[in-house]
Amino acid sequence: MNEGVVPFDRAKIQAILDRTGFDLNDLSIRETNRLVQHIEEDLGVQFVRMEFGIPNLPYDPVCAQTAIEAESDHKVSAQYPPFDGIPELKTEASRFLKNFLNLDIPPECCVPTVGAMQAGFIAQAIAGNRLPGRDTILYLEPSFPVSRRQTRFLGLGLESVELSEFRGADLVREVERRFTRGNIGGMLYSSPNNPSWITLKEKELKGLGELCTRFDVLAIEDLAYFCMDFRQDYGIPGQPPYQPSIAHHTDHYFVLISSSKIFSFPGARIGIAVISPALMKMRAPSLKPRFSTENVGHAFVHGGIYCTTAGVPQSSQWGLVGLLRKANAGELNFVENTREYGRRAKELKKIFAKHGFKLVYDNDMGEALADGFYFTFAYPGFNGRQLLIEMLHYGISAITLESTGSRRTEGLRACVSFVDPSQFPLVEERLRIFQADHPVTKPESNRIGGLA
Template identity: 30%
Template sequence: MSLINEISLFDNNVDELRKHVNKVMADFNFDESNFNIEEFWQATDALEAQGKIALTRMDFGIPGIEPPSDCVNQHIATINDSVYTKLYPPFKGIASLREELCEFLNSRICTRFFSDDVFVTCGATQALFVALSAAHQLRPEKSKVLFLTPTYPPMIEQCRILGLEPECLELDKRFDKELVASIEHVLKQQDVSAICWASPNNPSWRQLNSAELQGIADLCNLYGVTPIEDVTYLGMHENAMKKALFPSIAGVCNEYFLVLSSSKMLSYAGERVGFLVGSKQLLDNPLAKGELDVRAKCGSLIFNITGGAPHSAQFGISNVLKSINQGDWDLEKSLSVYRDRAKRLKDILTNNGFSLVYQSNSAQQQYGFYVCFSHPKFSGIQLAKELLFYGVAVLPLTTFYSECTKGVRACIGRVDDQALDILEHKLSAFAKRY
């Protein structure tokens, strides 16, 4: 649909859209006082499928640029070869992919990585599950996991599935020594097996600095806690274009897990290929019962959950990482479009009466894959529903275990320049009403 036609359709149906949205939400038993993300997504998908409303989808964290051709072409060639479609993949992942990932990380994080310490998983979500499980089995007497929130919701749900108790510590307004002191207050109870966070953070886009990471490393060593760092958005952070080394727990701690994904970095979300990387010192630790070490346990968990990651997709991802490592493709430049979109979205929001959430003095936090904002007249849940009346889909921050009840998260993955033009028109109409 053209820009003019979509705007015209919106202008001529504002009141009807409100009635239609309310009906669909009622059909899916959506209860504003008891927000359920599954019901909200089902209703949103139904609204889009019925075609009466052209939605600006900023709810899912879905990439919006084309995957690199080196990846797709090699993936297809491997399928056509037919050899690997008949063979089960190695449960740790193919050797070439693990080697290329290590070379990729060695040029971006201040430590050395080795292919034997890499596991290829069915997405970062599986990598997180394996890391949480292995960390607990290393210290089975500890029943809690500390999460630095807001955070990716499956992290906490997986913790509960494993029979562990999640404990949350809000990152907002805690920086440097104050953050480290707050973490120590929790860890000194001696019942936490792991501490888990994402950097940059989903959804706030906060990136932990070197001093904070060193403080966390020292506390993990002192209290016997495994750090699990989700670096799913590596290459998308603010200083990525400067080719500066990314501050990571891997550079300051002898024992750690890193979690990565091809979904956001390579726009290859449909194949669900991720990575779990452990330090040699952590992986060689014997488990409490002495049956296996952590390395063997990680392999066993992957094998018994999925048997490995899709074979042909691994060859495609290995090929594109090789192109990046050889300098034939500039990953960070390709991802910089997201920062441009985020900058424009923030301008649109502030020009139409919205306030930005999670702002700090850190330039690294400014323009990422997500933008969080609020409106003075609505709670986060109310704002998410109200914006649907204007054809805009976002998620309340409370979905991400945030203490901020006023804000929502928008993902800029699928909003290109034309979508931003349409969004600006919709939010202008919202501003006139409120």
């Protein structure tokens, strides 16, 4: 496969679009991925792949070693896993939460799930059915597109608050206004945020946590990008700074921890659902018709995990045990490992800025936005859908911000994980040609992340 001369043959790309039948107004991440694969195969060209938010760094071999040892010593493949997780994993997860979030969470409240996505799915189902009339999930947008699909699949209502419009005290006031309506059962968000890379501040989390307690709403906090705000010196077990969490400010929470990004361990499909100790014991009669129990903790494990996957494979659980043990012992600095994403983002933002692009989400409450797993970009004269299609002709793939629930419809989300530094000259050349082919008649600022 060669790099290909851009722009690629427009007639051939149009034929591929016609053949696939994808709705260009509503392309999912995986549909975009498949479309790019078709173009690469049919035209024999190479794309700069920025559409798929999946990790692409080497994982620590301790995960495989621990799983192999468990298989050899305990014959784990011959046994069904416990629905709520093996004791060794629950214990290490509890230690990890103390070491890196400064949370005292008993092992019984740490439940392995088939990725954080399964944890979020069950948490939404509980939040939307726990109280009569509270069948709506409030999103702090933008957000992971698949979480929104889960909400619709569950038949729940969906409302949103756009983070580019409300921050700080304004965010807390707007969420309070929404909670006052009485229809919100859960509030879902990620921090650092996918795709904007905004990070909620401690004061915001405190205000939101107090609202969740006062209005009896369950927070669903997605920490898929745990400790990946690289402006902070995270990563030393038991020492501040700690990853901020709403769990310090309310007992109405599910916190979702993923092994995919922080440990580069996506193939195992394993995450940890952290269930508030108070929530674990809480009773909610409205849950019984759907979950066959009034107890929230029981509903999560036996009403949710049991009837969807019947647990997480033991090999995956033992692999994560090895990673957590090493991190807890200070022998695996997962934060330093993932800083590579920040380095890539910083350089890519410079290249995009040089060629007339600008950030859509460009600051974090007046501070420079962190460099991380994602960034968002726009180009004058294009909306997000138009830019997505046009960029395909120049061999660069991304997804629209509109697909993430963002009200900022002018741009795209780019993931840096699959852009190897060796491809930076290719990115530079393609964007140079794009800019030459799309001159901006009215000069605009092309500042990205404070860099001209």
